[in-house]
Amino acid sequence: MDRVESITAATSEGVHGPSIPRLPVEVCERIIDHVATGVNLVYRFIMKGEPHLTTLTSCALVCQDWYYLTWYHLRQRVYLRDRKDVLSLSKTLHAKPRLREVIQQVVISGGSPGKRQPIRHLGTFAAMLAGKAPKLSRIGIQDAEWTTGSVRMEDIGFLGVFSLIDSVDLSNVTLSSVAQLSHLVSALPRLRNLWCYDVDCLQKQVESPASLPLNCANLEHLDVRWVAPAVEDLFVRISRASRVPNLEIGVDEELDPSSAPAEARLC
Structure with a gap:
């Protein structure tokens, strides 16, 4: 993606405020990939509460784009x-x-x-x-x-x-x-x-x-x-x-x- 996407905040009255800058998808993907390096699939069991896995799960709940970015790691x-x-x-x-x-x-x-x-x-x-x-x-x-x-x-x-x-x-x-x-x-x-x-x-x-x-x-x-x-x-x-x-x-x-x-x- 060659541009920085932005999202618009809306007030309760429906009046749109200023654009809020958002990180490019490529940067988000890099961050998520870095977090995922801490999850080792070689182990037979991944303990509940493992911090890297918990972080990835939280990332998946941010938005649909992030859900599919984390899907690669969470669904291995x-x-x-x-x-x-x-x-x-x-x-x-x-x-x-x-x-x-x-x-x-x-x-x-x-x-x-x-x-x-x-x-x-x-x-x-x-x-x-x-x-x-x-x-x-x-x-x-x-x-x-x-x-x-x-x-x-x-x-x-x-x-x-x-x-x-x-x-x-x-x-x-x-x-x-x-x-x-x-x-x-x-x-x-x-x-x-x-x-x-x-x-x-x-x-x-x-x-x-x-x-x-x-x-x-x-x-x-x-x-x-x-x-x-x-x-x-x-x-x-x-x-x-x-x-x-x-x-x-x-x-x-x-x-x-x-x-x-x-x-x-x-x-």
Whole structure:
């Protein structure tokens, strides 16, 4: 923009006062970009009240121009807590196609932080947003209860359209069966990194283990801590079958370390 925009203040009687100078949009954009450098998306969690994030959120409320200037930073990581969030995101990306390049991470979660709730919108997200977030590289599932039949397996298959996804993060999740996790991994051909923290599983029996993901040989980093026996068994079998270069398994003190594979680092 080559000129300085101005806004006009109006009195309660409708009489316009003198123009109030306003910073050029380019300067505002530079300021917002500078604030955003303090938000590190490498971390799995961004604490509520983090000052840089709070400042960006305040900037987004100033006006419509500032909203879209901050959108690039605030929507690099998107939290989807229900189907309405998915529909809203889909509508926004349809109205502003250039914003599709912004999204790098998506977190599918239950409605309440810390409380595991059904995530039926995982399937909605996979089906509706397939091909609409070309830069998406990481997906997270947290505070979730993945119940049987709540997410169609064919919808999970749509995740393969997100061709850049190389990292998956599961935290505070209850699975109905370990086969759901195996299917999720199989749907992501470029998956390299997988974190599982506090993942329970209603399937208690491990005598009939789920088949290994087809792409498990591509995995490079597995970090497994405080998970159900069936989940741990899946990862141990993956590590033995594919020789994952970096495997970290958190175990209880009473567990015999000799039962873990030699290439694992016990935490």
